[in-house]
Amino acid sequence: MSSSPMSTDKPPSVEENAKSKGTPLVVWLLVAICVLAIGASFLPGLSTKYGLRAKLSVGVSLGSELQRLIQEARERGVTDMTCNAERCNVSARATELRGIVTAVTSDRTGVITVEYRDAALPVNQRHLVFWPMIEGKDADLSNPAHRSKPVTWQCGRRPETTIPEDLLPVSCK
Numbered sequence: 001m002s003s004s005p006m007s008t009d010k011p012p013s014v015e016e017n018a019k020s021k022g023t024p025l026v027v028w029l030l031v032a033i034c035v036l037a038i039g040a041s042f043l044p045g046l047s048t049k050y051g052l053r054a055k056l057s058v059g060v061s062l063g064s065e066l067q068r069l070i071q072e073a074r075e076r077g078v079t080d081m082t083c084n085a086e087r088c089n090v091s092a093r094a095t096e097l098r099g100i101v102t103a104v105t106s107d108r109t110g111v112i113t114v115e116y117r118d119a120a121l122p123v124n125q126r127h128l129v130f131w132p133m134i135e136g137k138d139a140d141l142s143n144p145a146h147r148s149k150p151v152t153w154q155c156g157r158r159p160e161t162t163i164p165e166d167l168l169p170v171s172c173k
Contacts, residue, residue, distance in 0.1 A: 052121065052167050055100045056128065059114035060155070060169050062104045063130045066112050067153055070132075070141065074151075079142045081110040102126075110141035110151075113160065121163070128172070129160040 069088060070081050083106040102115040112130040132139045134149045141151070155161070156172030 049167065053169065055116065056163065056167060056169055058100045059104070059116055059128050060171065062101055063112050063114050063128065063155065066104055066106055067130065070106060070110050070112075071151065074141060074147055077147065079144055080108050081106050081141050082108050083112075108142050110139070111160075116163075125162045125164060127160060127162045128155060128168075129158050130155040131158060 066083060066088065069083065073081060083104075088104075088106075099117050102117040104112065104114050106112045110132040114128045114130075116126040116128070130153050132141050132151045133154055134146055134151055139146055139149075139151060154172075156163075156165075156168045161168075161172075
C-alpha cells in the first residue's frame, strides 16, 4: 500500500526534512543559533527600559501619596501647597527607596515634581511632573476659591517633565 497525500503518517522531523531537501542538519542548527543570537541582542535594551519603567512607577506612587497629602491640606484650609524634605515626610520616604527617587516636592500651587536618581537616565532627563486640574484646566490650589472643587491630576506631558516620552507610565501619556 502506497502512502497518499491524505495519509495519517506523522510529518517528517526537521532532520528528515533537511535530508530530503539536501540541506545538512548542521546548516539548520547554525541558522537557528543565529536567529536566537540576533533576538537576544535586542533583549538588553528591552530589559533596561522595563527596569526603568519599574523605577519610574516608584515615583508615580510617591507622587500619588503627595497628591493625597495635598488634598488633606486643602480640606484643612491650607493655601500653600509647598512640600519639601523639611515640610513633608514624602521626601524622607523617597530616600528609603534604594536611591530610586532623590526628592518629591510640590510648589505653592500644588505642582508636584519627582526627581529620580538613576545612572541610566541622563541628569537632564530625571524629572516627572504632576499638576492639578479643576474642570479640565490647570489649577492653582493656593487659590481659596478652588478649595471645594474636585481636583484631577495629570502627569507627564509638560515642559518640566524631562523623562523621555517612551519611558513615561501609561497613565502619564
